[in-house]
Amino acid sequence: MARATKIIRNFYRDSVSLMQLSSTITKLPGVEQASAIMASPNNVALLVEAGLLAEPVEADANDLLIALQGNAEALESALAAAESALKQPSPSSTGNEQSRGMSPRSIEMGLGNFVGANLVLISTPGEYAAAEAFKALSLGLNVMLFSDNVALKDEILLKRFAQERDLIVMGPDCGTAIINGIPLAFANVVRRGVVGVVGASGTGLQQVTCLVDRWGGGISQAIGTGGHDLHRDVGGISMLQGLKALAADPSTSVIVLISKPPSPEVAGKVLEAASGAGKAVVINFLGADPDRVRRENIYPAATLEDAAAAAVALANGRTPEARRARVTSLSIAPLAPQQRYIRGLYSGGTFCYEASLLLKKELGQINSNTPVEPEDRLSDVWTSRKHTVIDLGDDLFTRGRPHPMIDHRLRNERLIKEANDPEVAVILLDVVLGYGSHPDPAAEMVPVIQKARDLASKAGRHLAIMGFVCGTAADPQNLSKQETAFQEVGVTLAESNAQAVRMAASVVRKPDVVGGRL
Amino acid sequence: MPIVRFQALSIGVEVTPNSFNGTVHSVFRQACNVSLEPGTLLTLLPCQKGNVPHGIRLDTSSHSIFLHALRVGQPVACRGGILRIDGTDFSVDLRPAHPWHIDLKGFHIDLCRPTHAQSWAVAWSELKLHHYKSGMSENLGAFFLLEGRPATPAVSKILLQQGAYTIPSLLQTTCRLQLREAMISVKSLIGLGYGLTPSGDDFLVGYLAGLWCTVGVNLSRMQFLMALGSELSQVSQNTNEISCTYLRSASKGHVSESIAKLAQRLNQANNMNSIRAATQAALQVGHTSGSDGVLGLLLGCLAWQGLPPHLIFSDLLRLSVLCDSTAQP
Numbered sequence: 001m002a003r004a005t006k007i008i009r010n011f012y013r014d015s016v017s018l019m020q021l022s023s024t025i026t027k028l029p030g031v032e033q034a035s036a037i038m039a040s041p042n043n044v045a046l047l048v049e050a051g052l053l054a055e056p057v058e059a060d061a062n063d064l065l066i067a068l069q070g071n072a073e074a075l076e077s078a079l080a081a082a083e084s085a086l087k088q089p090s091p092s093s094t095g096n097e098q099s100r101g102m103s104p105r106s107i108e109m110g111l112g113n114f115v116g117a118n119l120v121l122i123s124t125p126g127e128y129a130a131a132e133a134f135k136a137l138s139l140g141l142n143v144m145l146f147s148d149n150v151a152l153k154d155e156i157l158l159k160r161f162a163q164e165r166d167l168i169v170m171g172p173d174c175g176t177a178i179i180n181g182i183p184l185a186f187a188n189v190v191r192r193g194v195v196g197v198v199g200a201s202g203t204g205l206q207q208v209t210c211l212v213d214r215w216g217g218g219i220s221q222a223i224g225t226g227g228h229d230l231h232r233d234v235g236g237i238s239m240l241q242g243l244k245a246l247a248a249d250p251s252t253s254v255i256v257l258i259s260k261p262p263s264p265e266v267a268g269k270v271l272e273a274a275s276g277a278g279k280a281v282v283i284n285f286l287g288a289d290p291d292r293v294r295r296e297n298i299y300p301a302a303t304l305e306d307a308a309a310a311a312v313a314l315a316n317g318r319t320p321e322a323r324r325a326r327v328t329s330l331s332i333a334p335l336a337p338q339q340r341y342i343r344g345l346y347s348g349g350t351f352c353y354e355a356s357l358l359l360k361k362e363l364g365q366i367n368s369n370t371p372v373e374p375e376d377r378l379s380d381v382w383t384s385r386k387h388t389v390i391d392l393g394d395d396l397f398t399r400g401r402p403h404p405m406i407d408h409r410l411r412n413e414r415l416i417k418e419a420n421d422p423e424v425a426v427i428l429l430d431v432v433l434g435y436g437s438h439p440d441p442a443a444e445m446v447p448v449i450q451k452a453r454d455l456a457s458k459a460g461r462h463l464a465i466m467g468f469v470c471g472t473a474a475d476p477q478n479l480s481k482q483e484t485a486f487q488e489v490g491v492t493l494a495e496s497n498a499q500a501v502r503m504a505a506s507v508v509r510k511p512d513v514v515g516g517r518l
Numbered sequence: 519m520p521i522v523r524f525q526a527l528s529i530g531v532e533v534t535p536n537s538f539n540g541t542v543h544s545v546f547r548q549a550c551n552v553s554l555e556p557g558t559l560l561t562l563l564p565c566q567k568g569n570v571p572h573g574i575r576l577d578t579s580s581h582s583i584f585l586h587a588l589r590v591g592q593p594v595a596c597r598g599g600i601l602r603i604d605g606t607d608f609s610v611d612l613r614p615a616h617p618w619h620i621d622l623k624g625f626h627i628d629l630c631r632p633t634h635a636q637s638w639a640v641a642w643s644e645l646k647l648h649h650y651k652s653g654m655s656e657n658l659g660a661f662f663l664l665e666g667r668p669a670t671p672a673v674s675k676i677l678l679q680q681g682a683y684t685i686p687s688l689l690q691t692t693c694r695l696q697l698r699e700a701m702i703s704v705k706s707l708i709g710l711g712y713g714l715t716p717s718g719d720d721f722l723v724g725y726l727a728g729l730w731c732t733v734g735v736n737l738s739r740m741q742f743l744m745a746l747g748s749e750l751s752q753v754s755q756n757t758n759e760i761s762c763t764y765l766r767s768a769s770k771g772h773v774s775e776s777i778a779k780l781a782q783r784l785n786q787a788n789n790m791n792s793i794r795a796a797t798q799a800a801l802q803v804g805h806t807s808g809s810d811g812v813l814g815l816l817l818g819c820l821a822w823q824g825l826p827p828h829l830i831f832s833d834l835l836r837l838s839v840l841c842d843s844t845a846q847p
Binding site for chain 1: 536733
């Protein structure tokens, strides 16, 4: 297998664009693996670790590096194709800046071009992101920090600095937000409405906002906080700032908070602020005991789906009812006796975590690379064991590769591997639509799903494939087209992750009735 | 009165070109300052002058245009991108102008990197050479003045002498992120010297520029620098309004084009001739402003390195001694 690299000096593209470019190049004939990155020391080290580079290259963070692996004869044309794609105007270089003949070279210049702007989205290599965020905050701007790999001490400093100025830092590693109806980074096109959401989880935000939209509600604002915000040392500063903003927002009447369970002291602060918000607040601390969350005006929700349902009910002036776990009536072909296990292959980290929580209650031990209990951690993340759910967006899988919401290759490979395992009864999938995600996930996944089913069938097994599509009718991928494509190859779709998980559990929990209607 | 309608070529980052009111603050042969609010000035400049953060460069190279057309105290108003001066036909169309900004905060000069260290050394040599030559020229000052060519002055003597203790201390306290102690040095430098922009102020403008260029991605340093800038802005009212404007801009990382371009070349660190040229250009500004500013910039770049103060002190002392030894009797 040959390698090829190309360094383009003093050339910048943000990480989402580069992930999409990497995904495009990877699909070219003869290319096995491809990555386009800004050549910061950390990024270069990751490519060395991923085997795309034999050794570090002479480049720095101002340079764009393309690294390929594949057939020698294919790599030259692939590099040319990548360069050609990069020569297309950057999506960001439009509008006012062009009309003034000069692209902004700093946040201050950008602010000059967009007078009244109050939010900056920062997507640079992590080691530079905190400094840019600090500059933005000092200019009185709120910050959405898409970048990850920001040190915890810097996150704390940034958030305290922001709080003192009544600003908010969304992130680091904040992949999703919807501000004033505008989806930012990985987010969906949702109806506007009265439900405001603050979440420490990107896919959690996407699930809740999409379900609110699906059930007739709308979103005022969706504010991401980054996954570390409710860490004891950070203190939930951004969640508290977001909550404060939504409490003061006249267009928000219901607030939803989403997070893994925070430390007790942070939870106390958040609950106290929520109960004093003067508005109904639905709280989904994934896996937390609802009775510890319940307060006046606070409605605990066990799942993301429950949170969305409660928010819609409250927005319509109804009291949220305790939702019964819904399991759609299933008609599936008989399973072989040895088919006993679920394999969840997730692109969304929170979906994976929620699946682990729900399945653990129903089935006991659930192995994972991001387990609920440390003892359930997979020793080898590349090989499933019994019931397993995998977060393929975890850093372990994305070193030198695009995120699985953009590039389905890794999940497709794993899907085939699981299909060949005679012990597998159900494969569980999430499909995430919206801006930032792959433009047509069904086109990438359906042929592989068909192949997986064929492989199982040839081995005399029926493979149940279940999942859900997290998206809205207004998303660029066309929700109904995507759902239809999956259903046509026999994928059983639920409305939400929780429903899909329960369906999967019902299949393996009742082997005596497999083959009939559950 | 002639009709004087200009177009703006470039507008500094600190100018809000849409709507404002002010009065003519001061008029010079090649600049007119407009007072916008206490302590805030806007400067109109002919095209041959370099950009400044609070400046608007006009499409004229005409000398004395301001002296002929404008008087101190005239009301100034800007509406819809047209600046007019009351009672005159003087107007400036700001709409076609390009924004001007060199973002020092985006630079990452790191003197631990050999290329940056070499670049810094080249600029430092130019400064010392200039100082030496200027010192020599002071002896010949009468000759040059007779010839109608004023001698180019070197780094201000008062800065070198009175700052010889203060400046090393400022560098040391900066490196240690000791805000209160750093401000003691700053306060003793503000307003030090003479002229429209006293030497101490020019030095501090350069010094802040040097700090911004080298602060990199270290948030503790950045936080210190913002606090230093904020406190410095507060005490900048102890100097004159023109100098105060430059100091307040520098506290936000905005400096004049000559210093910013030198910083840019130091950051690029890829062409020693261009660094020499940029240093020389910066040194030529004003009476001693250029050299004081360059001294500040280069020492600002050094600050985070934590060099022992005696090294800085001895180099400053050498410059000072040179100043004395070549001074006119």
